[in-house]
Amino acid sequence: MRALSLPGLLALSCLAHATNYTLWINGRNNPAAIGHYDDFRYWGPATVDAGVNKKAVNWDGYNSIGTQSRHIRDALDCFCTGENWCYIATHSAGDMIVGYTLANYGGSARSVKNAVANADGTCGDVAGAPPQTGWNIKWVRSAGGSAGGSELADAGRWTTGEPLVHEHKVSTARAMYNHNATYNVWFYMYAGSNGTLYSWLLPGQDDEVVAYHSSGAVAGSAGGSYCNPGDWFCRVLSMGAAANEGGWPKWANHSVAFRDDHERYSHYIKGNWGGITGMMLQDIQKLAR
Template identity: 65%
Template structure:
């Protein structure tokens, strides 16, 4: 009888552990920010908070202007909160949010993390749940207009040069900031827009008005290269998936192009309403982040 009671107790503990496992969808904003830092329910940067955007969605807000190194702690706080213990995360990023997450994973993704209880204080830090682990539980990342490769708009000073983030988003700086191949085995699925805009004058190949295909497509190398949609005779193709691009350029490890804007329909800005290339990622998160 004692053995039976012990087995029942162990079964109940195991079931309780399974029941407490929760999936979250984290959204990491880009330049300019707008959401309330520390408030994971503040979706001001993206659009109406009521819009479906993945299971248990949380906004990982940072100021969108300070250096990547200084803002990484805010991402680490969120990853600790929702992506440790039995909990797992899906992550969506926009623009410089891609650079920020890539930097964080490369530099801190192999470190010891305290398991948290997913209950955040006003500063965005969650309480300890007991124990520690290495890195975070992340299923995958979907990056809209990723800036891991930087933007030529930063190179020419199109934005205020006193802004620390602008210095970080210069193409040579962004590409040398961390080891882009070190994603801790987590896949980055890249979404590249091509509607262009005034910024297209200085952006090589196809672009969304801020990020050229070389960056939004996760293309490796120390500098940007000119890449376009199929059918453009004057520019090599950005190819889907992990396949090398026309002309031989390759993607960083664990980077795959999930969407290339062949119709040139999607721009960079969210327009405060989940718009532009973010709309494509939002739809993907709604259907796949469960």
């Protein structure tokens, strides 16, 4: 057998150390410890299969997206640079903070890290590794994504003193960053429609917290009324990346992976990977390997 050259041996060495990670990024009101990548209290039991090498990327779910984005960048630097790649799963405002982070930092120079986290959630540099542009992300999946805002924030249904609530006003959320700037990372959306309590405030179909215009990544500076097929008085939220009924598009690199046609799934996780997150989890278990 022909002996490998030094470059070939180095390439094999790099491949042997390449690792995939699954990052779970929470939404509003997170009880878990920031910087603790094994604390899954926001989601449910940590024993659940939630993708290869799962990590909980915790931020406080209270303060502004701009101030909290550093925790997301720390995790992406730790696990999604060099030879390592990441799958990303988000819930609610997790969709907004990942979108913001990619739009503002996805083209920036990043130091390659060693995936060994300190107590504050940061990792050490890989000696001699040149910086790279952005991160190695296979895709983002978002359950009940609120990057398009929620009319509940506009109506004052949440504590209005929370910075994150202010940013969830529909016009504010949609103007916060360029939702089309994903640096070629695809977002796959999971839209629930088992909304009851606040449905009169939320246009079209909703999961009780966000309407389809947000969880389905409908583009534009304002929300709109989008529904399941067969519903009257609103336009159908299309599957995949196709434009919605009436021709209104989704944001670039966004695709609806699941639409709750039978109105079974709400926004709430309920401490056990529940609601619309449960549908996303099923796909993560199959695909994040």
